[in-house]
Each structure stands twice: as structure tokens, then as C-alpha cells.
Amino acid sequence: MRDGAQKSVAGPAGSAAPPRSLRADARRNRERVLAAADAVFAELGPAASTEEVARRSGVSIGTVFRHFPTKDALIEAVVVGRLTTLALEAEQLRDATDAESAFVAFARRWIDLSASKHRFAVALAHSGADVATIRSANPEVGRRVHDAVAALLTHAQRAGSIRQDLTAADVIAILAGASHAQEHIGPDPRQRAHLLSVTIDGLRPR
Numbered sequence: 001m002r003d004g005a006q007k008s009v010a011g012p013a014g015s016a017a018p019p020r021s022l023r024a025d026a027r028r029n030r031e032r033v034l035a036a037a038d039a040v041f042a043e044l045g046p047a048a049s050t051e052e053v054a055r056r057s058g059v060s061i062g063t064v065f066r067h068f069p070t071k072d073a074l075i076e077a078v079v080v081g082r083l084t085t086l087a088l089e090a091e092q093l094r095d096a097t098d099a100e101s102a103f104v105a106f107a108r109r110w111i112d113l114s115a116s117k118h119r120f121a122v123a124l125a126h127s128g129a130d131v132a133t134i135r136s137a138n139p140e141v142g143r144r145v146h147d148a149v150a151a152l153l154t155h156a157q158r159a160g161s162i163r164q165d166l167t168a169a170d171v172i173a174i175l176a177g178a179s180h181a182q183e184h185i186g187p188d189p190r191q192r193a194h195l196l197s198v199t200i201d202g203l204r205p206r
Contacts, residue, residue: 030067032057038078046075082113083141090148100161104200106152110175111182111196146172162203174199 022030036057040048050071054061068074089109096102150168157164178199185191 026067029057029059029063033059033064033067033074034077034081037074038081041075041078050074080138080141083138083145086110086113087141087144087148090145090152094148094151094155096155099156099159103152103156103162104196106149107175107178107200108196111179111192111199160205163205166203171203174203 033053037053040053040056044052050064051061053074054064057064064074068077086106086109090106093102093106146168149171153162153166153168153171156162157166178195181195182192185195
């Protein structure tokens with residue numbers, strides 16, 4: 001199957017977590033494919049070919065499609081992997097001594113990672129896949145992100161660094177919007193830093 005083949009929303013093969021039944025070598029191949037796909041799609045966009053992903057991961061195109069039967073499944077797995085990374089990083093930061101610095105560090109990381117995640121989501125929507133279906137197929141990832149952000153937010157609110165009237169859903173929505181804005185302004189680091197500063201200032205107590 002190639003990029004022009006009929007696309008479908010991925011099932012278990014599109015999950016970021018590999019099936020437990022995979023042999024060690026197959027698991028390593030899957031991880032190499034995902035790492036290469038993340039880099040390729042971030043650099044070239046979701047229109048990049050699966051052949052390029054195979055080349056960079058050092059495996060055959062058949063191996064790529066053995067783990068991810070469609071290109072949509074591969075893109076979905078990259079998105080889920082990025083969300084999992086965000087959740088893990090929030091969990092690691094939530095008990096930091098400096099709650100404000102931890103919150104700002106997470107916000108910056110969210111925006112950096114999520115900008116390309118939005119491009120993946122747009123690519124899936126254009127291909128006919130239902131992004132809402134993808135989210136519902138991975139509810140544990142969404143819950144983990146929400147719970148990790150909620151804990152990080154509560155820590156910062158208790159320290160008086162962030163407005164008390166914000167919820168985790170508010171923060172996620174604001175950071176998602178800032179991610180779109182980062183895409184709009186481009187790669188200039190000064191503009192990105194300024195946008196992040198404005199976003200964080202809006203979250204601080206009045």
C-alpha cells in the first residue's frame with residue numbers, strides 16, 4: 001500500500017503504544033519508524049512520503065506498513081506520541097520547587113510540540129479521517145494530558161503565580177491557540193518568545 005491508497009482511521013496499529021505481543025526486534029523497528037516519522041513530518045510537513053520515513057528509519061517500506069497500514073495511521077501515532085510526551089513532561093514538572101518556572105517551561109514545550117501536531121491534524125482532516133474519532137480512540141492519552149496539566153496548574157495557582165479562575169481546560173485551549181499563532185508568525189525566535197511572554201502574562205493574576 002502507498003500514500004495514494006485509500007486512507008482509513010487507524011485502529012490498534014495507529015496507537016503510539018506498541019502491541020505487547022511484538023518481538024523485541026519488531027518493537028525496535030516500530031520505535032525507529034515513529035522517531036523518523038516525527039522528524040520527517042516536522043521538517044517536511046505531513047505531505048512527506050512514507051518512503052522518506054522508511055529511508056530515514058533504515059527499514060523497508062514494507063516494515064513501515066506492517067506497523068502502520070496507512071499513512072494516516074502513522075501520522076496519528078506521531079500525534080499520540082507527542083501528546084504522551086507532553087503528559088510525561090507535565091508530570092515531571094508538577095512537583096517542582098519553582099511552580100511558576102515549571103508552568104512556563106511546560107507552556108513553552110507545549111507550544112513548540114503542538115505547532116506541528118496541528119499540521120498533522122489538518123492533514124488527517126483533509127484526507128477524510130475524523131480527528132474526533134482519533135481522539136475518542138485514544139481517550140487515555142487525552143485524560144493523561146488533562147490530569148497532568150491540572151496538577152501543574154494547581155501547583156502554580158497555590159504559589160500565586162497563575163490566575164485562580166483558570167481550569168485545565170482553559171489552559172489547554174489557550175496553549176492550543178498560541179500554538180496556531182506560532183505557526184502563523186513563523187520560526188523567528190524573537191517573535192516566538194514575545195508571543196509566549198504575552199500568553200503567559202495573560203495567565204498571571206491581575
